[in-house]
Amino acid sequence: MTDIGKYLITPKATVLDAMSAIDTNAKGIAFVCSDKKITAVITDGDIRRYIIGGGDLSRNVTEIANKNFKYLTETDTVDSDLIAAIKINYKAIPVLDAEGKILSIVFADETASLPHRKLNIPVVIMAGGKGTRLYPYTKVLPKPLIPIGDVPITMHIMQHFERFGCTHFTLVVNHQKELIKAYFSDPEIPYNIDFAEENTPLGTAGGLKLLDGKINGTFFMTNCDILVDADYDKIYEYHRKSGNLITMVCAVKKITIPYGTVSMNESGHIGSMVEKPEVSYLVNTGYYVVESEVLSEIPKGTFIHMTDVVQKCMDEGKPVGVFPISENQWSDMGQIDEMEKMKEKMVGGNGGY
Incomplete structure (x- = not known):
């Protein structure tokens, strides 16, 4: 029996509260309820569009939730046609009693869900850094080969x-590049892998210049020390529909200040106090969707970071966008404590989510 409690939020919840609930239930949906009576429905897509539009995550969830939602009654029959409709059109459908209170939730069978579209887009992995924040591990192995479970992070x-049909990878390498090339030259690895070799450190974007004229159209770019567990198809589709030159995938990072904060009024007295307030920011994950014309914006043989390239494009008025994901969809092993957290996310520590 499904515990419906984890899909329910109160009408007093904030958009950030709804995002947390959706993260927890992992179904992409939450139901706004008062005493189990549904008043609105919100999905991860609703929240993503709200964030892209500059919405304030501290606002009440009812301001953006859908109040005109599909539901079933307890006398309705759940058949194969309904399940097929849910797979195509809905995240889930609630079953309500005569008073409008939720009895259960009908989800499409996950094992029969529609397959991901095969994107077949090249992927560039920036794998040239020394990984100094991961010492002493990187005194032995280059960062791209640090194992998470039994499998290297890369x-x-x-x-x-x-999973999304992308099997052509270019690794931009520098530090301990011969070791990296030797590992990924194993003929049993079922991918098409090539290498762009830096002679000197070029930052998180300078090495892309080595691909100028060798890669055309849209490509994914990612740092070699992060994992994004999201729908890459949706990220790509958003990038294309938005007409972006670069789309930066950003995580909503929640930070709790571990103290009571105090604000002063104009007379110099205490105006308000908040105990351990929570703030949120959009944080760059190090994952991008990029158009190859960006490569012309990168100077040859110059140390430059991707954020500098993004800023240059923005200064020139070129379209740069953000695709927001939740904090739980992003893992970063750039530092030892974060690497341990990444390992904890892996099922059984054996290399799979």
């Missing part, structure tokens, strides 16, 4: 992209 990245 192989995890490739496996995630493979």
Whole structure:
């Protein structure tokens, strides 16, 4: 029996509260309820569009939730046609009693869900850094080969992209590049892998210049120390529909200040106090969708970071967008404590979510 409690939020919840609930239930949906009586429905797509539009995550969820939603009554029959309709048109459909209170939720069978579209888009993995924040691990292995479970982090990245039909990878390498090339030259690795070799450190974007004229159209770009567990198809589709030159995937990072904060009024007295307030920011994950014309914006043989390239495009008035994801969909092993958290996310620590 499904515990419906984890899908329910109160009308007093904020948009950020709804996002947390959706993260927890992992079904992409939450129901706004008062005493189990549904008043509105909100999905991860609703929240994403709200964030893209500059919405305030501290606002009440009822301001953006859908009040005209599909539902069933307890006398309705759940058949194969309904399940097919849910797979195509809905995240889920609630079943309500005569008073409008939720009795259960009908989800499409996850094992019969529609397959991901095969994107077949090239992927560039920036794998040239020294990984100094991961010492002493990187005194032995280059950062792209640090294992998470039994599999190197870069192989995890490739496996995630493979789910969406992306099997052509270019690794931009520098530090310990011969070791990296030797590992990924194994003929048993089922991907098309090539290398762009830096002679000197070029930052998180300078090495892309090596691909100028060798890569055309849209490509994915990712740092070699992060994992994004999201729908890459949706990210790509948003990038194309928005007409962006670059789309930066950003996570909503929640930070709790561990103290009571105090604000002063004009007379110099305490105006308000908030105990351990929570703030949120959009944080760059190090994952991008990029058009190849961006490569012309990168100077040859110059140390430059991707954020500098993004800023240059913005200064020139070129379209740069953001695709927001939840904090739980992003793992970063750039530092040792974060690497341990990444390992904890892996099922059984054996290399799979």
